[in-house]
Amino acid sequence: MNTIFVKARNISKSLKGNRGSAVNYAKYILREMKGVDYTDKGEIIASGIEGTEESPIDFWTKAEARENQTKRKDTARFAKEYIMALPHEIPKEEMQKICESVAKILAKDNRVVQWAMHEPDKTEGSSENNFHCHFLMSEREYIDGKFAETKNREWNKKSFLQKHKKEIGAEINKSLERYNLPRWSVEIGEDVEPKIDRTENQIRAERANQKALKKAERKLKLAEVKLNGLGRSERQHSDEFGRTENADSGIKERYADFQKLERAYTDFQQTERLREAEQRKLEEERRRAEQERKERLQRIEQQRKLEAERAERERQENARRNSKSNNRDSGWSR
Structure with a gap:
């Protein structure tokens, strides 16, 4: 069975680059951030936001301002992100439906979720089948334009990630079944931040x-x-x-x-x-871990291709058998 990988990671003030700001990261995944060369990055296909009528940038500006009011503002965590791979065998329109459905699931319990669906990156070594979607999720419940006083700690428990794993898998397999494709499993893994990312x-x-x-x-x-x-x-x-x-x-x-x-x-x-x-x-160590991750993904992709080729051969063989059977039943002969 093929596997869909979902990477979970934090958007925090203590991190370097775009991930040190929810506003900047929202602009980045929307491909709207100025001064960034997106030449080798996958173009955006579709995007949206669940849980608020505000634009993503307006919402994350408010969310960031709220976290900067806390005692731990120097290391404030602004959001949680999922990066979800998508099965490339289905049309882009069907991929978008999956993204919209998953965003609605993640936006339960008054959570705001921004999503952005991307084409595969164009860098050397990147898979041309790596369609994926970013989900940027708030850390506090958001009701009637106001944030909760405390963060919802349940959202970061492993049991909650396992719950999301089942729900995301169910949505993906619904689409695959509509196209008579084999089911996929889903794995969610927390991204371990390199220790060289220093706090304030x-x-x-x-x-x-x-x-x-x-x-x-x-x-x-x-x-x-x-x-x-x-x-x-x-x-x-x-x-x-x-x-x-x-x-x-x-x-x-x-x-x-x-x-x-x-x-x-x-x-x-x-x-x-x-x-x-x-x-x-x-x-x-970080470089070796990244290299191992790439090699593991390449092996999985190769296995997936072999499985797909095998399934296609079985489908063609079944079609030939059905065709012969139908001809015999109709009394046709050469």
Whole structure:
């Protein structure tokens, strides 16, 4: 049985790029965002919104403003997104009906859902059969133009995703049955965000570390200048310092301070190197995971094609058998 994959992921202020803003992401999937090259992206086929009469941009502007009023505004989550693959064997009009039906299902319980159906991307390696639809879902119930005071936590539970899995599968298979095509299964997977996507607090902490590092570098340079000056002074007045115990003690204290600064600077450098190495490691893991995902999808697509070819051969064979049977029943002979 072929499989439809649905990717679930968050639209959050803590993320980079368009997904850091519900308004920008809504414009992006509608192919309306300025300054973006859509040459290699799949063109939009159809779009809509359920749960409100407002335009998508107006609604998400209000939703984003509401989340920015919370205590956790620096990491506010604006929306949830599903990216749903579509069976390419059916006409685009039927695909659109699936998208509209699924949007109505997702918009239950006073939830607002924007959807945008796209053609396959044109990038090298992309499948020409990868028709898909984006569903952008609010995090709060929306009634009479007002958002609920608290988010509906049920919407993010695994049991809720499983419920959506069954409902989406049912809608897709209704369309497939109308065209006498085999049923498909549906899988919903949460998209794991790369750890290199940093929150505002993490960014601030890194900035503070960099600032402290620069400060330590300035102190170290100043200490070197002072130490060199003290060294010259010590050589010039060695006899006098030898007789003055307090002056000797002061030099030792300053030299000890210099050593502390030097150790602190070394520690900062070591921490920075470890952080950069960890980021490179995470990026490499993300790249490998993405490559494995692409290879897995390619294998699934290849299997799907083989299944489709096998089904077509069986259909043609059955048609030939039926044709022969009908000829015998009618008494026709050569």
